Amino acid sequence: MTGRRGRILLAVTVAAAVAVPVGLALRPDGPPTPTAATPTTTSTTAGPTDAPAVIVPGRPGEPAATRPAQEVRAPGTPRYNTPDVWFVRMMIPHHQQALQMAELAPDRAASAQVKAIAARIRGTQAPEIGLLRGWLDARGLAAGEPGHDHGLMPGMQTPEAIRQLTDARGATFDRLFVRLMTAHHTGAVEMATQLLSAGVDQQLNEFANAVATEQTVEIARLRELV
Numbered sequence: 001m002t003g004r005r006g007r008i009l010l011a012v013t014v015a016a017a018v019a020v021p022v023g024l025a026l027r028p029d030g031p032p033t034p035t036a037a038t039p040t041t042t043s044t045t046a047g048p049t050d051a052p053a054v055i056v057p058g059r060p061g062e063p064a065a066t067r068p069a070q071e072v073r074a075p076g077t078p079r080y081n082t083p084d085v086w087f088v089r090m091m092i093p094h095h096q097q098a099l100q101m102a103e104l105a106p107d108r109a110a111s112a113q114v115k116a117i118a119a120r121i122r123g124t125q126a127p128e129i130g131l132l133r134g135w136l137d138a139r140g141l142a143a144g145e146p147g148h149d150h151g152l153m154p155g156m157q158t159p160e161a162i163r164q165l166t167d168a169r170g171a172t173f174d175r176l177f178v179r180l181m182t183a184h185h186t187g188a189v190e191m192a193t194q195l196l197s198a199g200v201d202q203q204l205n206e207f208a209n210a211v212a213t214e215q216t217v218e219i220a221r222l223r224e225l226v
Contacts, residue, residue: 080139083198087191087208088132089144090153094191095125095132097156098184101165105177110170113225114177117218121181124214128207135203155187174225182222185215 098121105118136143157180165176192208192215199205 080201080204081199083195084201084204085136085141087195087199087204088135088141090191091188091211092129092132092143094153094156094184094188095129097162098125098181098188099129100162101157101177101181101184104166104173108169108173109177111174111225113221114174117181117221117225118177120218128211131207153187154190155184157184178222178225182219185219185222188212188215189219 102118102121102125105115109115109118133143161180165173165180168176189212192212195208196205196212199208
């Protein structure tokens with residue numbers, strides 16, 4: 001009996017040892033603790049599984065896409081560059097001179113078509129000046145640089161040419177208006193085309209494209225009056 005009792009006691013001891021989870025050691029004064037065989041690690045790279053989706057605008061002509069928030073990164077390209085700022089600062093006085101000429105038409109022009117074209121210029125370019133000024137304000141940029149000669153811009157008319165237009169009346173005004181405004185619009189198209197190949201701001205890219213398109217159409221209308 002003594003030998004049998006010893007064998008039973010040995011079997012129970014072995015079974016108890018097997019029942020202890022792998023990688024845990026029994027401590028006489030506390031609960032099981034992890035051993036080196038089963039290290040615990042916490043991931044610091046995994047993102048939340050329930051991260052909200054973000055709508056990412058597509059490139060021009062392409063649809064927007066939905067991506068997980070953790071995959072979205074800030075764009076690496078600058079929001080605007082030097083050609084963008086130059087274009088805005090130059091286009092403001094350029095538009096202002098077009099408005100100056102257009103505002104002379106109601107009291108001086110003889111042609112109803114000239115008056116209509118001048119009215120369209122006033123209706124489009126005045127709001128565009130506000131848009132351009134808002135673009136500068138949003139970026140904390142000044143409207144212009146001291147000492148810059150705006151007369152060097154394409155299509156800008158000299159003070160003498162503006163004085164002649166101001167003094168003209170009737171058919172003489174119409175002919176001079178058509179000539180000066182055609183050159184003025186041609187300069188604006190040139191400036192807009194230059195920006196389309198050098199600027200990076202998407203809003204200005206769309207604006208410049210609209211200027212080039214609309215003023216090219218306006219040039220055709222003016223030439224029909226010659």
